[in-house]
Amino acid sequence: MTATVEPTTATSGPDPPLAEARRGFGADLWRAVARNRKALAGLVLLVFFLVLAVFPGQIAPHDPQAESYLPGLGPSSHHWFGTTAYGQDVLSQLIWGTRQSVVIAFAVGGLATVLAVLIGVSAAYLGGVADGLLSLLTDVLLVIPIFPLIIVIAAYEKNSGLFTLVIVLGALGWSYGARQLRSQTLSLRTRDFLESARVRGERKLYVIVFEILPTMTSLIVATFLGGALYAVLAAAGLQFIGLGDPSSQSWGTMLYWAENNEALGANMVLWAIMPGICVAGLGAAFALLNYAFDEISNPALRMRRLDRTIRGSSKGDRVDVSVDPERILEVRGLTVAYASDEGPVVAVERVDFDVNRGEFLGIVGESGCGKSTLLYAITRLLGPPFAGEIMEGQIVFQGRDMVALTERQLRHIRWREFSVVMQSAMNALNPVLTIAAQMRDVCKTHSNMTAKEIEERSKEVLRLVSIDPIHLHSYPHQLSGGMRQRAMIAMALLFTPDLIVMDEPTSALDVVGQRSLMVQIKELQKRLGFAVVFVTHDMSLVSHFSDRLLVMYAAHVAEFGKTRQLFDQPRHPYTRALLEAFPSIRGPRVHLLGIPGSPPDLARPPAGCRFSPRCPHVMARCRSAQPPLFDVDGDLVRCILYEKGAAPDATLATASEGAV
């Protein structure tokens, strides 16, 4: 089985939380609900009202309609909530009234959900004219004020029964859900797994029911809960203004009679207050569940806190700052962890490396290996949404320990001394500001340049990356992909920093674009003398440009050495596998089809050598202890094949033949 069929290799960002983000509903759902306090509260409320609705006769102390008590009694042990102006027991009326609200909520929620699914999904799936018409219908219904419309209908048909109410509310309340389901389906339509289902020749209906709908559980649930909430409130409102059956048993009707008898003024306060509390309570049950589902299906909304116990002691300690002025960046024992539902995940573990002035360092590895995390750690950009934190280690940049600096201190060196270029300019440039504005804000923050000087400098850096300065006042979306990427590099050059950190800046481009951008980066580097830390999953991309390479695997450094040497004589089995995965820089962009298996889940890394589950040369010894980094002719390799005394080359040569 080859693992990386899906183009996940191109994703950026700290990977571990992302990978689990949109997965697994269903079985995990129950656990998630149990862990979410809002969901639990909502569930308890809902169950409470359900019980009242099912067994009113058993629970209610009195006959709700019998006008057999003194009117307007206050609360007492006999009548907890007093009596109405007609001498009925308020508590019993409340209990009996539950049933109608619950029935309305579930019936309307159900009806609206069924309609929303039918219309939303078929609009998206049919496409074309059908989609156009259904979407228009949805949008129109969304905008027409439903409540007044229901009032209009009810006005012609006073005393309209429960049934009419349910039908009208349900028939009008599906549009919001339908709209969201449509767009969700649209975004799914092109997904790989649907493509493959279509290739397998499965029927459309089958694809919809068994492939599409399960992925939208959270949306469907939200539609139901939203519909139910709306129904409870709308029904109560209608009955309150007298547009329901005044003899029916419901909270809204109770409010109607209470208001008509001026219950609040006449000291029958609970008669008017309690039905409202019930409506709010049942509504809150749906609202809480709805909100909780939102949180469960969108992990970014939840706060995770990092368990600090794994933090080491050396963070922030004063460093014996190396005075070597040539060494611009020195990373020592860097460990970064994320909070996850399963506890802390160490995404970067005890990583050491250094960068010299003007050097080009490549960091390679598959996604999920921690290279992006490493990058964001050294630039001190960890933070929301992934609660990553530096647990240990030093990052000495130009003589200061970046780990010990405060945000305020960091701000002063950001962009002037080091800048960042991200994977996709489309995402990294603010879509609502022009390029000029995004250059201006950073210039204003770090210098006293006048508006004119800023404009001049902005044009100058655009010219450096061969963009015509007329594009300065364009918005990001108005530029082509290649131009956007260059504009971002131009932005990074504004203050000619000493270090530019790049996160796969070419992966959004085609092969030709990649190549020319790389050449340009290299030229700029020669001309301006900045150092580059370049993260990529594509080892061949940096082969001609980087001075040294750092190969990362499963949060560790697997191999670190001169680029030439790594290419000519790759030592670590992972490095070899990476090289074989990218046969040639001129070939079409292939994903890592060649390495069987995928990087381990960093929450549960394998024992011993982390590459052992995939390594063609694995020995029993590999699984017992983590190999340290061995120095082989100045090349650092984390593999016991290179333990002193071993005969690595011979071992590897024979072993690799059978394996690949």
Next chain:
Amino acid sequence: MRFVLRRLGFFVVTLWAAVTLNFLIPRLMPGNAALAMMSRYKGRIQPQAMHALEIAFGIHTHQSLPAAYFTYLGNIARGHFGISLTFFPDAVSHQVLQALPWTLGLVGLTTVIAFLLGTLIGLVAAWRRGGFLDGALPPIFVITSAFPYFWLALLAIWFFSIKLGWVPESGGYDVTTTIGWSWTFIGDVLRHSILPAFTILITSIGGWILTMRNNTISVLAEDYVRMARAKGLKPWRIMWTYAGRNAILPNLAGFAMSLGFVVSGAILVEFVFNYPGVGWMFLQSVENQDYALMQALFLLLTVAVLVAILVADGATALLDPRTRDSS
């Protein structure tokens, strides 16, 4: 430009749909409610006006359905909504225009304030992730979002008017003051609007806070916010021009969706407070079986929502260059 045209097209289609609903509903509903109403006009209005009403409600008319439909469309287009029964013999259109300023002043203003304030609070809550606002607000407002507006209004009247006597309990102004641009009158109107405005604000602000908070949290995860941090921008600038300006865009779209909710709440609030606005008049017309007035008010509510959506669209276009360019 295409954007503007498309939105205007949508405006027209929706309006047409609302008018058509108005035309169809009386014809579809069983019972003779409309018939009863017509008899109350008998002999009191001119035959021509009577005929227009007959067409509107599908009674005694011998015209075919399509013909009646087009006559009806024509009448609506010329603003002929008929004569109000409740305010006989005043024309419906005149009555509607009298109610409008009250609602615009109360509901319109309050909604805008709630939106702006809620958006701001949501932004700050998300920005201070894990802080007091962020921890306390969501559960509170999730629950208040389930409160029936009218019930809160009842409680507010009971507590602030009846118990404490701070503010008048109903109406838009004191009938004893002379209406006009005098300070006494303006002060009186303000005094009367405090409680209803407060009710609407409390019940509607939660939605804006929650959506803005969640939008902002998603936006904070965007690369451009990380980029802004990498650039060393000042925190408030990141919050406003990077996080806020992007997070408000979906909130503006949500504004359109939630307006129906706000309108329905506002109708009930006006009803509870006897506030002389569109909502109150709407329910009066329902009570009096004054269908001509009721249907005109329904159209007015639709138009109000549509106009608000257009304003939200305009704001979106102003803030988001991508909408301006997309065709």
